[in-house]
Amino acid sequence: MTTVGIIGAGHIGQALARGFVNNGYDVVIANSRGPETLADFVAELGDKAHAATAHDAAEAGELVVVTVPLKAYREIPVAPLRGKTVLDTNNYYWERDGRIAALDDKRTTTAQMLQEHLPESTVVKAFNHIVAAEILTTGSPTGTPGRRALATASDSPEGIDVATRVYDEFGFDTVAIGPLADSWRIERDTPGYGIRQTREELEQNLARAER
Secondary structure, eight states, X not given: OOEEEEEOOXXXXXXXXXXXXXXXXXXXXXXXXOGGGGHHXXXXXXXXXXXXXXXXXXXXXXXXXXXXXXXXXXXXXXXXXXXXXXEEOOOOOHHHHOOXXXXXXXSSOHHHHHHHHSTTSEEEEOSSSSOHHHHTTSOOOTXXXXXXXXXXXXXXXXXXXXXXXXXXXXXXXXXXXXXGGGGGGGSTTSTTTTSOOOHHHHHHHHHHOOX
């Protein structure tokens, strides 16, 4: 894969765009306000970054990142994402997103909601439990003692493999949780959410999580 589409240009989206460009990818990034509002940002990143609409970013990306407020997930274009792997960074903050009964009642997860919206895509939970400012500052080479680890979940083993490769390129070890139904273990207010931890510590925190 050589081109990454990023839908959402907040702090996480911009950090990931920088990281993918640094790792040699072409990036097509979109926000809800229009490509022209991203002109300065993509100019800063150079020739490998381009601004587009959400539809065009989804269409251009061989790998696509969805990093929008959860309340906007239904606005993600479906058709251009068919057959593609989609990295989902979304989190549920009811103060921002409004109350979602299925999440409050623990009947689903944020990643399952996106997967239902994108039935012909491979959704993979990734980068949802790290502060944006730390994405480009806390990674380290493979084999570094105490290397930071991040968790992922997907209903597809191939999706897990994609997240593992991306994490390694950004400087992180990977802990695979399992299917999207278990991705609640790294959602808001769980022991592993938002903190720096090694693979072993993350495995322990995932096991400690209660629903």
